[in-house]
Amino acid sequence: MGKWGVMAGALLLAVVGLALLPGGRAPLSTGQPATSEALADRRGALIDRLVFTRESDPGRVTGLLASGSHQAFVQGIGSIPVYRRLRDTPAADYDLAYGSSVELTLNPVGPEFRDGRLNPFHVPATREALHRLVDREHIAEELYGGLAVPRWLPISTAFPDYARLAETARALELRYAHDPAAAEATITREMRALGATLEAGRWHYRGSPVTLILLIRNDDERRRVGDYLANQLEDIGFAVERRYRNAEEASRLWIAGDPAAGQWHLYTGGWISIVMQRDQAQNFSDFYTPRGRAEPLWQAYTPSPEFDALAERLERRDYADWDERQALMARALELAMQDSVRLWLVDRLSVSARASNVSVAADLAGGLAGSALWPYTLRYEGRLGGEMVFGTPGLLTEPWNPIAGSNWIFDRMITRALADPPLLPDPYTGLYRPQRLSHAEVTVAEGVILSRSLDWLSLDRQARIVVPEDAWLGWDAGEGRLVTVGEAHPEASLTARTRVRLHYEAGYLDQRWHDGSRRSVADLLLPWLLAFERADEASPLFDAAHQPTFEAYRQHFRGWRILSTEPLIIEAYSDQAFPDAETLVAARAPQPLPWHTLALGILAERHGELAFSSHQADRRGIDWLNLVAGPSLPILRRYLAEALSHPQAHHSLPFAAALSPWVEEAEIATRFAALDDWVTARGHFWVGDGPFELAAVYPLEGSLVLRRFADFPDPADKWLALSRAALPxxxxxxxxxxxxxxxxxxxxxxxxxxxxxxxxxxxxxxxxxxxxxxxxxxxxxxxxxxxxxxxxxxxxxxxxxxxxxxxxxxxxxxxxxxxxxxxxxxxxxxxxxxxxxxxxxxxxx
The missing domain is CATH 2.60.40.1930 (Macroglobulin (MG2) domain)
Incomplete structure (x- = not known):
């Protein structure tokens, strides 16, 4: 590290409040002995403070852990030499995860980009042929050194559906086995059909060479994968421009940019499942249809009518029995291979590195970065409290907002620590366990395929489930009022395939957000109303990219209502089912968001200054809403000042007709005053309710600080029993x-x-x-x-x-x-x- 790196590091440590040792290293406190008395008295997180800082070089990981300057790295490591050094270093340890994958994302716009250049991958048959061009065994064994297995299909080789569908999977893998001659023959046929010509071994279109732009991630092993893919494409006649980019640089092109602009043809994508997915029926909608995400690329997907309908049906879990479900899944796998807007290449064995004196529940799928329980189990062995430093290759990669903000794993890992969801997934089984629920009652109609594994919920069957007339079914944005089932269906009863009754723990609505605000029913209701508002073309909040996801939701949603507020009991009706009752409960439990921070974003989007989604921001030429950094902050401060000056419901409370029954006038002023104190002290608008709070954000330095939320309601050892997996x-x-x-x-x-x-x-x-x-x-x-x-x-x-x-x-x-x-x-x-x-x-x- 040069002198500028030392100075920047010293400045960062001083800013976050860690004293410096001679030579620039900070002494990190490891806390106090974890006596039974101290553990019994502690609430929330087991450590006091956690610093995230950028570190993109996996080769430095072992040395930084051994020196004590870092305690863990959130990036899953796929390098054999680094893995061996970790294994052989006494001061280091690691956890293995199986939920990471590498794929080739294809740009399907065309057949020409906006400037007239040819895009061969507009043609499904060309995309499909690439499967046979690629040698997945070579990628897994040579490029990943054996820390990967070949993958062809939209379902992960590490999850239960692959085992259930093993025979179908093996047949498709055989059909699409490596055969470069067959791939080249198909691609040649389709290129000529587009009007391209092969001249001196190179493809031309309208007198110019066909140059493919391959966007290659250069911050992990995907650089080698990208170079291999480029070589294969050059061998069959394409010129290839290799654009090497890190995560942040690449995201501006493939995920935030307009695919019709032609800034890329192919991208070396990577995904991580943060939980063990017991049911992957959703994957077809998520990865192959516009319902998957709001970004421009997904809105350019045009699956065949059969594939689209089948994907939507599987998303709703619309099948009569298990055999039909398996048949639908098998057919969807075939259609996905024919569509191939992405080519799955390998599933990676990912290594999460940590210091040997650090313990944490790492998810079998997502590792440390994907674990839902990491904030609740992170600790020094035998100690309570103390400080840690985590290295991460990406930080604040995209704007943070809870509606349509960053989906990057390294950002989401941090925001999970700031939230307190009703349920948390078991890191080894993927089954959801209650965090803020005391219990749940699940009722399903006869014929619905669903089973229960854990005893915190009950399951029964009913011949016919009728939705009550007073349940909320929708939101009339034009009139600004809730629509009930009785209004929407005055002549006939509305029925549902499932009913879930959520019983929250006593005192749930008395718990506090990080800024001290008391939780409210409005925190549960506003995100739901906002989903309807963003799908209404007459609303200033309308976002076309949100519509496909919303319409898929409307297909199965049948209403919900609040039965009681003390204790809080919510009843939700839907036609969507899942194989596991625990997953069904998690899907029906509303995720609370602080209504007062959302209100500022709503005001800013209504006035055309900020937008919740990247698609809306690009369309309107405004900034993507960011609650923690950047040009959004002064805009949000201005709306906060207005709310403080005019706290009346009609001015500061969004959708006041619906929320006023749940929000007293005095609460409005109290909430915004608390938020003002929070922003003054911390410089950002991210208010959560999790075991950690966001204490400080330093975007220029590439760092942020989490601090234990002392008022968190749970005992610190609540989740320690789930610290290790029993793998056969x-x-x-x-x-x-x-x-x-x-x-x-x-x-x-x-x-x-x-x-x-x-x-x-x-x-x-x-x-x-x-x-x-x-x-x-x-x-x-x-x-x-x-x-x-x-x-x-x-x-x-x-x-x-x-x-x-x-x-x-x-x-x-x-x-x-x-x-x-x-x-x-x-x-x-x-x-x-x-x-x-x-x-x-x-x-x-």
């Missing part, structure tokens, strides 16, 4: 060579920490048998032999059908303790008859 370990034993006419017996052992995996933790064990060409030849369930042991006998007839050559027997285990399916393969060869007979003669006594 699978090993196989069987013959390596099988002679003709002989059966083959294979055994499977399932253990954890050297002991048999408990029978009651195992959901099921299945097997698939593949021949040498990767074709599935048999499937079934092995026999249980005893604790943690199964066996399978393949008869001679089954083996004969394989022919001679190498084969693979694959076991798939699903567990109740972790949602990550486990796989184990046994490779063996079957001999031709003549060789088998010779072998038998040679080995006979």
């Amino acid at each position: 370990e699978l090993t196989t034993q069987g013959p390596l060579v099988v002679a003709p006419g002989e059966p083959a017996g294979v055994r499977l052992a399932v253990t954890q920490a050297g002991e048999p995996y408990p029978d009651d933790a195992i959901e099921g064990v299945r097997y698939l048998l593949f021949d040498g060409d990767g074709r599935p030849m048999a499937r079934g369930e092995p026999r249980r032999r005893g604790p943690g042991e199964w066996e399978l006998t393949l008869d001679a007839e089954t083996l004969a059908a394989l022919g001679a050559g190498a084969n693979r027997l694959e076991f798939i285990l699903t567990s109740h303790w972790v949602a990550l399916p486990s796989f184990a393969s046994h490779l063996f060869a079957t001999l031709p008859a003549s060789a088998g007979e010779a072998s038998a003669r040679e080995t006979s006594p």
Whole structure:
């Protein structure tokens, strides 16, 4: 680090209040011993203060952890050398996660961009052909050093749906296996159909070379992936311009920019699931239709009518039984491959690095950055309190606002620590557990496929669920009033497939936001009203990019109402279901947002100064609303000053006709006064209710500070029981060579920490048998032999059908303790008859 880096680091540490040691290093307090008395008295977070600062070089991670200057890094590491250094450094430790993926995002606009340049990827067949151009095995083994597995499909190889649909998945993977000659033939046909010509080995269009702009992320292993992809495209006749960009620079082009401007053709995308997704039916809408996101790229997606309808149906979970659901999923996978606005390349094994004296519940899918429980479990081993420094490659990548702000994993990790949702996902199973609910009652109509795993909720079935007439069904933006079910359906009863009754813990509405404001029903109601307002073309808040998502919601929403405020009880009706009752409850529980901070953003957008979404900001030529930094802050301060001067409901309370019954006049003035004190002290408008509060933001220095919220209601050890995952370990034993006419017996052992995996933790064990060409030849369930042991006998007839050559027997285990399916393969060869007979003669006594 040069002298400017030392000075900047010293300035940052001084700003956040950490004393400096000689040489520029700050002594980080590790707190006090975690005695039982101290733990019993503590509320909220287990540490006192946490600093996030930019650090984009994975090669520095081990050294910074060993020096004690950093305690963790939020970026999942995929580098084999860095992983080995972490493994071999006593001062460092790590957690493994399986929910990260790398894909190739394609720009589908066309066939020409606005300036007349050709976009070959407007054609679905061209996009589909790229699957066979790409060697995913090479990417996984060579570019990621084995810390990745090939992925073809919209469903993650690490989640339950892949295990459930293994046979379909394997068939599609075989269909789209690496075959560059076939890919080139298809692309040549489609390019000529567009009017392009191949001249001296290079594609031309209207007299100019066809140059593909490949946007390559340069801040992780995707740089190597991008270079590999560029080479493949150049080999089949394209000129490729390689534009290397970091996360922030790239996002301005592919996600915030207009795809019709032609600033890119392809982008090396990366995604991370922050929870174990037990049901991935949503993925088709999320990644292939305009319903997925509000950004311009998603609004350019034009899936086929069949695919769009199927994706929307799966989003609503509209199927009669499990078999129909699996058939719909299988067909959606086929259509997704034909559409291919993105090509999934690999699922990464991601390494979350931390100091060896630091403990935290890392999610099996999202790692540290994706864990919902990290704010509640982060601590020094055996200590309470203290300070930590986290390194992150991206910070404040996009504007922060809770309606349509940044979706970047590193930003969202921080904002999760600032919020207190009604439910939190288990980091190992993905099942939701209550955080602010005492319990829930779930009722489903007959025929709805849904099961319960945890006992904090009840589940029953009813022949017909009728929605009460006084339930709220919508919002009339023009008249500024709520619309009830009885008004909208005066002649016939409205029915629903599901009803969820949410019982909140006692005193929920007496709890406080970080600025001291008391929570209100209006905090639950306003975000819902705003969703309707932003979908109304007559409203000044109308956002066309919000409409597809909203319309998908309207397809299944059937109303909600408040039954009681002390305790708070909310009842919600919907036609949308999920396989798990716990997920259904989480989907129906409204997420509270402080109405007084939202009110300022609403005022700013109504007056054309700021916009909640990037799409709206671009369309209107105004700034994207940012509650924590940038040019939004003085605008918000001005509206705050007006609210302080005119706290009357008609002036400062949005949608006053609906919210006034829940907000007293005195509360309006109190709220804005509290917010004014908050902004004066901290310089930003992000008010939350989580275990940490946002103490300070330093966008120029690339840092921000979280501080424990001392008034958080929960005991500090509430979630410590979920600090480690119990992953099963699978090993196989069987013959390596099988002679003709002989059966083959294979055994499977399932253990954890050297002991048999408990029978009651195992959901099921299945097997698939593949021949040498990767074709599935048999499937079934092995026999249980005893604790943690199964066996399978393949008869001679089954083996004969394989022919001679190498084969693979694959076991798939699903567990109740972790949602990550486990796989184990046994490779063996079957001999031709003549060789088998010779072998038998040679080995006979």
